[in-house]
Amino acid sequence: MKVLTMKYVIGYSEANILMEAKFKNGESFIYNTRDAEKESVIKAFDDNRTGFVYIIALGFDNKVKSITNIWIGKAVQREYTLKLDIKAFKLLDGEENECLRSLYEKPERDSTKLEEIPSYLFIKELPIVEFFHLAYKVPSGLINEKLRKNYPCDIYSKHTENTCYKYDAEQYSINNQTLAQLSLYAKRPIGKKNPHEFRNEFQRDKERIVHSKSFRRIVDKAQVYNTSKGDHYRKRLTHTLEVSQIARTIARQLKLHEDLTEAIALGHDIGHTPFGHEGERQLDLILSGQIKLAEFHHPENFGGFKHNYQGIRLANYLEEKYVDYEGLDLTYQVLEGILKHTKIKKHKKDERNCSTCLNKCFDVSEFLMIGESELLYLDQDFCSTLEGQIVAVADEIAQRGHDIDDGIASGVLTIEELVYELKKIVEMEPLVKIIVKVLDRINDAKRTLIDKKDLQRAELTPVILGFFIDRLLIKFNERISSYIERYSGFKSDPVIKEEVIYFDAEEKFLIDELERIINLRIINSQEVNCFDGKSAYIVRKLFKAYYCNPRQLPDNVINRINREINLLGYSCIDIRKGDKNDVANEMEIYQGIRSSGNDVSDYIKQKIFMRNIADFIGGMTDEFANEQFKKLYVPE
Known part of the structure; x- marks a missing residue:
């Protein structure tokens, strides 16, 4: 979110002393924007329909050469001028001070520090979730907290044996x-x-x-x-x-x-x-x-x-x-x-x-x-169960096998090209020998084959899968035995405390090399990239349609939005049944371009709204997403 930031030196001038006094008393302070700062003020209020911007005032203490006082407030632009009417509503404590400082500090590769920023007034993009946590103590998992109170957990309940x-x-x-x-x-x-x-x-x-x-x-x-x-x-x-x-x-x-x-x-x-x-x-x-x-x-x-x-x-x-x-x-x-x-x-x-x-x-x-x-x-x-660790490994193996299979089926990769690429890698020699042996068996088949290429492809996938599974099982058994020797008491505390089921350096290299071949021939192909480009366009357009006009969302999504807002103790207008003007105002709150006067409520509504659109689109099948795109954008 766009936050106007003011840096001032504590006690440096009468204006600064007056400003801090006003902040402490909850009174407004009129700030005369300097010429060099006018562009920042204009940008801060650009396209802003709420009537205010959040402002953070950073008080720099010359004695300790550090920022010690941090205020959060709101700034309103005085009519027909670039003067700011600033009213602070919170002075951050020590821990909060450090949290906010971390949001302003840049990565290590950029040595610029907050104290070194020369301008007195500048714009900073801050993560909205973190800002509202500091300004209003809004936890990121608000609905989570509420639902936990609704459903007392009984996770340690014991039952008689059956x-x-x-x-x-x-x-x-x-x-x-x-x-x-x-x-x-x-x-x-x-x-x-x-x-x-x-x-x-x-x-x-x-x-x-x-x-x-x-x-x-x-x-x-x-x-x-x-x-x-x-x-x-x-x-x-x-x-x-x-x-x-x-x-x-x-x-x-x-x-x-x-x-x-x-x-x-x-x-x-x-x-x-x-x-x-x-x-x-x-x-x-x-x-x-x-x-x-x-x-x-x-x-x-x-x-x-x-x-x-x-x-x-x-x-x-x-x-x-x-x-x-x-x-x-x-x-x-x-x-x-x-x-x-x-x-x-x-x-x-x-x-x-x-x-x-x-x-x-x-x-x-x-x-x-x-x-x-x-x-x-x-x-x-990693997973605290070996069963979970197995699935992570199986997912990688399956992807490599079927991506190659589908690539060969589509024609962007041939078996001959695959073998050629594998032969370039010394460590792949055992796999190449197995593949060549299978291909020779097919070529020497005594029965009449309906589709030799199809059979070659069908034989290839299990060969690749089996190659990795057989190698890994030996190492997995060894690691499990080693883990049992080093850790006791699993039955009283059934949590695996280290990664046991994983690709070691050798297997990881082989898996990565297969992925490189797949990316080289399949993921980089025109067909896949055309599909990805079209897909990105459809998803963005769907989100835009629902964001710009929430009434295009289905009833079940609107009902969920209403329920989540009400669950947190805030009221909302039903955009299906409400008065036309009230609905228009409510939708602008969802979009983050109107203020109701309750900042926390507005923020929560916007967050719930955006997340539920993502839930709806994320749950769509490819066919349904295409249908919705046509319904929203293609004239009949």
Whole structure:
């Protein structure tokens, strides 16, 4: 958000002394804008329909050569002049002072410090979430806090043993040399209610995911190629099923919990957007304040968008399946696996430094709406279960295998070209030998082949998958044995404290080389880039349409926006049923271009509005997104 910043020297002049006195008494101070500062004032009020801008006054103490007093207030432009009527409403304390200073400090590569900024009045872009936290003590996970009060968690509830738990014990506790999770260890945000006699907790999670809308929708979400290209190209669902198969194979060999592994695998991509990673990129750019949607739009960072975080938001909150609570109430073990199947960049609450991370961090409280984030073990980037670590590895293996398969099917890569590229890499020699052997078998086939190329491609994928799985299983078993020797007491504290299932340097090199070949021939191809370009355009246009006219959103999205605002204790106008003028004013508050006089309420409404548009677009299938684009922009 655009904040006007004033730097002054404490006690330097009578005007400065008077200004601080006025601030302390809650009175207005008239600031005579200097000629050199007029451009900053004009920019600050440019396209601003709220009538005011936020201002931060930084008091520099010459004795200690540091900024010691920081005030937050509002500035109003006096009629027909560039004079400012400034009224401070908060003096930051020591800890808050440091937080705000961190937002002004630049990355280490830029040595400019706050004390060295020469101008007395300048504009600074600050992350809106951090600003409202400091100015009004608004926590980033407001709805999370409210929902936690509504649903007292019973995560440590104990139940009498039943046949399901006994089954787990027989399957996974044959000896003490197992690090498998058990149904008994399962914890849920709402609580384990009515355990089933024949279904363990992780099996129930798997079934909840399979029967969810989010899972059904990934049948028509692109993986790499346009979903309309053909039925034989991977979509998000077929990728998910392949990850599940690979992960379950590894889990069985390592004697880990197969149901938990499969539940994580089936749910790992439910947070994906239409049009693959390009759709995700566009929503992230919009929600991190890097795209201007309209002339009157002031981009703000509302927490970004990433499919693994969105996956836990869907499973934990957005899915409507039960009368008593939101979401699917999946176990924390599954939620953590969904979150950590790919890289996470955590929001560090003790280092509110969003200005230096280029808006790439994510606050899990924006996505885990019900429950305790501590049980996702965010202090470690890897899963606290081996089953979750397996899915992260299986996801990488599956992607390399089917991207090559789809690339060959599309014609942008041939098997001969693949073998040629692999031969350039000495470490790939064992894989090349296996591939050549398979191709020779096909060439020497005694039966008449209907389509030799198709058979070659069909044989190639399992060869690549098997090559990595076989190599990795040996190393995984060794690491598990080593972990058991070094850590005891797993059954009393079933949390894995270090990464055990991962690609070592050799395997990582091979996986990266395959990815390089894929990028060289497939991801860089004209077909894929045309699809990505069109996808980006559609997602931006959809968001713009809903932002500019919220009444174009469906009733269920509007109802959710209203419910979230009301849940936090604020009133709102129903934009479907309200008076025309009231609705127009309410929509401008959502858009951040009108003030109701209640700054916190306005901020919360804008944040909820933007996040719910992203939820709606993120949940679309490719076909539905195309239909909505035509409905909104193409004349009939």
